Amino acid sequence: MKKSLRDIPPKLSRSASIIGTGSYVPDRVLTNAELESMVETSDQWIVERTGIRERRLAADTEFTSHMAAKAAQAAMENAGIKPEEIDLILVGTVTPDNFFPSTACHVQRLIGAKNAACMDVSAACSGFLYCLEIAHQFIATGTNETILVIGADKLSSIVNWTDRNTCVLFGDGAGAAILRHRPGSRGIVTTYMASDGNLSDILHMPGGGCACPTTAENIEQNLNTLHMNGRETYKQAVTSMMRAAGVVLERCGITADDITCVIPHQANLRIIEAMADRMGLGLDRFHINLDKYGNTSAAAVAIALDEAARSGRFQIGDPILLVVFGGGLTYASAVIEW
Numbered sequence: 618m619k620k621s622l623r624d625i626p627p628k629l630s631r632s633a634s635i636i637g638t639g640s641y642v643p644d645r646v647l648t649n650a651e652l653e654s655m656v657e658t659s660d661q662w663i664v665e666r667t668g669i670r671e672r673r674l675a676a677d678t679e680f681t682s683h684m685a686a687k688a689a690q691a692a693m694e695n696a697g698i699k700p701e702e703i704d705l706i707l708v709g710t711v712t713p714d715n716f717f718p719s720t721a722c723h724v725q726r727l728i729g730a731k732n733a734a735c736m737d738v739s740a741a742c743s744g745f746l747y748c749l750e751i752a753h754q755f756i757a758t759g760t761n762e763t764i765l766v767i768g769a770d771k772l773s774s775i776v777n778w779t780d781r782n783t784c785v786l787f788g789d790g791a792g793a794a795i796l797r798h799r800p801g802s803r804g805i806v807t808t809y810m811a812s813d814g815n816l817s818d819i820l821h822m823p824g825g826g827c828a829c830p831t832t833a834e835n836i837e838q839n840l841n842t843l844h845m846n847g848r849e850t851y852k853q854a855v856t857s858m859m860r861a862a863g864v865v866l867e868r869c870g871i872t873a874d875d876i877t878c879v880i881p882h883q884a885n886l887r888i889i890e891a892m893a894d895r896m897g898l899g900l901d902r903f904h905i906n907l908d909k910y911g912n913t914s915a916a917a918v919a920i921a922l923d924e925a926a927r928s929g930r931f932q933i934g935d936p937i938l939l940v941v942f943g944g945g946l947t948y949a950s951a952v953i954e955w
């Protein structure tokens with residue numbers, strides 16, 4: 618007898634937990650002192666306005682996929698899984714190796730995850746959390762079992778190294794997490810994603826796409842580099858991250874004080890201080906590493922999560938809050954039971 622689709626029981630919703638994390642930053646350190654010889658700036662200005670002391674730069678031959686694959690390998694090792702077990706790879710990036718194939722496909726080749734489907738997600742600095750949300754849903758519905766989520770960017774490849782307004786802020790790196798259902802754990806309790814395309818021009822790269830192709834003239838005008846309205850981005854960063862944090866805390870019925878550790882986007886220490894102030898939390902509740910790496914875009918929150926987990930800032934069962942914002946404008950948050 619022919620089987621009807623109605624005879625097949627619907628998949629039950631199940632939780633998705635982070636069972637391993639990893640990260641990678643290149644060896645090359647670019648200090649504020651070195652930047653003083655490149656543009657008109659000073660270590661004092663950079664530290665006072667941003668909290669950044671140094672950042673890492675990938676070599677010319679080291680691409681986003683290479684950094685992503687190294688972070689993925691560390692995450693697989695941490696989770697104790699083999700590459701063949703991964704059935705989906707999601708990479709949040711705005712500096713892909715190529716327009717296509719996706720950076721996720723390059724990562725698949727580099728780590729030997731031959732059973733995975735692969736795609737990139739473009740959400741600037743929010744890329745890792747956007748990917749985490751997608752992975753969460755795919756595991757909850759039973760579509761996938763083991764998902765590799767990566768945030769990776771080589772922002773040094775799109776920074777205008779003569780523009781002091783932006784070049785002091787960014788660095789390169791990658792962070793990764795392995796997601797799987799872990800019986801008995803709530804894992805990712807809730808996530809929130811939002812965007813405001815009306816603010817797309819406060820932080821963007823005008824050139825390179827079909828709207829502004831890579832021509833000698835466009836390159837001459839630096840249209841293939843990152844452009845930012847710093848003050849407006851700062852304002853939106855605090856507002857949007859506070860909104861995102863508020864939504865997930867309210868959904869869980871908890872307050873900021875119930876959170877063991879906040880992993881915020883690592884863009885500017887003053888942005889994090891403003892958030893801590895508004896949330897009524899001490900800065901010691903936040904994991905901060907932007908002094909060492911600057912803003913690594915989609916990698917920032919993923920690297921910070923890996924560092925915080927490995928340094929024992931929280932234990933299994935602790936509630937943690939991830940919150941980010943980025944170009945688009947995009948912003949996102951998640952409450953996780955570790």
Ligand code: ACO
Pocket residue numbers: 657658659662663666667741742743781782783785786820845847848850851854884885912914942943944
């Ligand atoms: N060194 C020295 N002086 C500088 C530098 C520099 N590197 N950069 C700017 N200045 C000067 C400016 O020219 C300006 O001079 P002026 O007063 O003579 O015009 C002065 O410093 C103050 O400039 P502001 O822009 O007002 O400085 P502000 O205090 O706002 O700090 C900053 C600038 C650090 C960029 C801040 O606005 C900020 O952090 N914004 C958010 C940026 C951000 O988070 N971007 C990442 C988004 S995430 C993503 O998707 C990639």
